[in-house]
Amino acid sequence: MGATHAMGEAMKSFISALLLVLAAPAAMASTVTVVISGLGGNADYTEQFERYATAIADEARNIAQSPQDVILVRGDAAKRNVIMGLLENLPVSNNADVFKLFLIGHGSFDGEHYKFNIPGPDITDDEIVTALAKIESPKQLIVVATSASGALLEPLAAENRVVITATKNPREKNAVRFPMYMVEALSDTSADLNKDESISVQEMFDYTVRAVNSYYDTEKLLASEHARIEGSLADQIEVARYGTLLQRKDTISPAMLAKRQALTSEINSLRARKEEVDEDEYFDRLQTLMLELTNVQRSIDEGGS
Template sequence: MRLWLLFAVLTRATAGTYFVTVAGLGGEPEYEQRFASLAKEIDGLLKQSAGALRIDTLSGPSATKARITETLQSVSRAASRQDSLVLMLIGHGTFDGVEYKFNLPGPDLSASELAGLLDAFPGPQLVVNMTSASGGSLAALKKPGRAVIMATKSGTERNATVFARYWAEALRDPSTDTDKNEIITALEAYRYAVAKTVAFYERAKRLATEHAQLEDTGSGEAVREPSPENGQGALAARFGLLRIGKAQLAANTPEKRKLLERKEQLEQQIAQLKYQKAAMASEQYRKQLSGLLVELAQVQAEIDK
């Protein structure tokens, strides 16, 4: 699975990502302002990264059901099967036990209406629903090829969430990039935001009223901690949200191609070795890992020259 992931990341260079961010109805001036400013912050970060095909950000009076529909339809028309879509929803949501709705100025947008719009997009999709009650949207949104991140585990967690704040922070904090490949993926950002949300409630000595979840297999079985063991997180790991540092300037000169190939081989061997760790004697594992990492470091040093 890990090898496939690496391949997916590498091939992504030929495709592009469409980003749509929507800050819904706040209801109160404080929330209105908070949602809009988070959307604006995300918009700014995406634009800085300069890796997107197109960035649409809707907030305030323009974040209506009609505008969202129009935007998603337009993006779907423009995209190819290799392109990806990242839809981020900030605001309040409601769940009546059957249907989730994203609160917007004018008519709300239901999860099933949203699913219908997303179905028209030809490539892989990521929906980051950061609203209250967002867990209630999974039943409608689940689909193979679509990763869904929700701020709450169910539709019954109805309090305003803080997850969006930490999602935005994840995009601007380089430490989110835990594998240090200079790309912040959806999975990394999810893990960052979850950790920060947990810490927020712990520090405030408040009972947590939101428990973020991720589902990206289409099974509808969302999990809190995606891992190879539970099978969740593979698709989210493919979604590069932001490029940081010099990753995009990777040397593609012909003289370094051999080194790049060797680097890729080594990375694959390291990934394989890590999956065998549990079945190996620790000394043997350490020795092999050390050897591969030293060689990878040497190759990287050559590439960087």
């Protein structure tokens, strides 16, 4: 690849550092997050995209085991050789348990190909799809928060992957509001519908879509973006955390968390069978589980083990 050949020494060092990150032991249940801010085209957009990308990366670091698990490419670093180097080298390592990629910026569509706009030659849909095809993480999230991003919805779809695009198709070419509200979702606890102090991809997406729709309604504008989500793992991938889970993430007893998780699974299982169970019996069973969960949660909140 021409871009790879053009890399300087500094870039080689950057990629080497990246390989160390991606080579972390799988047993650590690692999450790797890559956030790339593209070409703004003017000072306002450039500032906006960098701000959004930074906010996403900050939230990702709150979840990450190590700050090194989060890679932010923005500003002067967002050049073709850097980004391509990054994308092409992602699969070289052992894969993380969870892999997340956020592309923030402008996208375009020439009638045949989607392009993520960066200084110099843009990055094409084929390049993105080819690079990400090598990722083997069991849970993947790809967010393309750009105009025309709907073009990538289908090509990027995979069984172990959630794909979010800011538009429903490549013909929605106007600059999108989606990333602004997505960033808001990561820091607004009202996005956390199940109130577990953790915002899932699905919660982030639902909040963002509502906010985007509300923006167009309030401004009495015809909506020029319609975000889409594909994939079945959206409830299982975390994108932000707050409250006790964040403040005491290193001290909460794994046993308590496991208990909490077991009860949550049991509740979800009961909810899934709601239509098959007698109503009174359902709520009696739910009450028992909820009281157990309440006790566990109170122990966690109070720092017990």
